[in-house]
Amino acid sequence: MTISDIYNFIQIDDRLATSGQPTADQFRRARRSGYEVVINLAPDGLETSMPGEAELLADLGFEYHHIPIAWNEPRLDQLEEFEAALSAAEGRRTLVHCQANYRVTAFFALYAAKLGWSEAQSDALVDRIWSSRPGFQMDDIWKGFIAAARRRIQ
Numbered sequence: 310m311t312i313s314d315i316y317n318f319i320q321i322d323d324r325l326a327t328s329g330q331p332t333a334d335q336f337r338r339a340r341r342s343g344y345e346v347v348i349n350l351a352p353d354g355l356e357t358s359m360p361g362e363a364e365l366l367a368d369l370g371f372e373y374h375h376i377p378i379a380w381n382e383p384r385l386d387q388l389e390e391f392e393a394a395l396s397a398a399e400g401r402r403t404l405v406h407c408q409a410n411y412r413v414t415a416f417f418a419l420y421a422a423k424l425g426w427s428e429a430q431s432d433a434l435v436d437r438i439w440s441s442r443p444g445f446q447m448d449d450i451w452k453g454f455i456a457a458a459r460r461r462i463q
Contacts, residue, residue: 312339317410317438324402327417329409330357333365339404340369346398348391350407350416352377357408372398378412383454385461391416392423414438415451419458428459 312318316329330351331339339347347366351358359365366373374394378387395403395417407413418431435455439447 310334310338312342312344312404315406317441319410319414319434319437321417324400326404327410327413328404328406330359330406331404333359336365336369336371340371342402344371344402344404346372346374346394346401346403348374348376348394348398348403348405350376350378350391350405350412352379355408372401378407378416380412381450383412383415383451385454385458388416388419388458392420395420410438415455419455419462422459422462 312326312328312331312335313320315331315335318326318328320326326344336347349362363373363375376387376390376394378384395405405413405417414435414437418426418435421431421434422428435447439445
């Protein structure tokens, strides 16, 4: 088993990966694979949340950032906090996760514009996860959030 077995895992580049909620063993494997920073965008208390995640990651020597994003209320100030955490992690292997990689792909796709990604590249990343579940579609809350964030970036 490797870290690529984490639910909805995507290796963005050699230093950054996104995913759904890892297990304790998958966090251990990520640490052994050289990951140093974990950014968690899921609120505590979800059915897939890991109780004691912050403590486990501290014990494993990770730098940990928790930015709990309510599914029905993503906010631009949280995007700014996310961007700051990613910028602070620059040069270090970083795993960004949420419950199923929906929040993360939306947030990272917006951050990727600062890295020179085109809107088409960002949309392809979002579509990779958001279209993976049959019958599931991005709702107006997330469409509106992405549109507002893109206006802010431009």
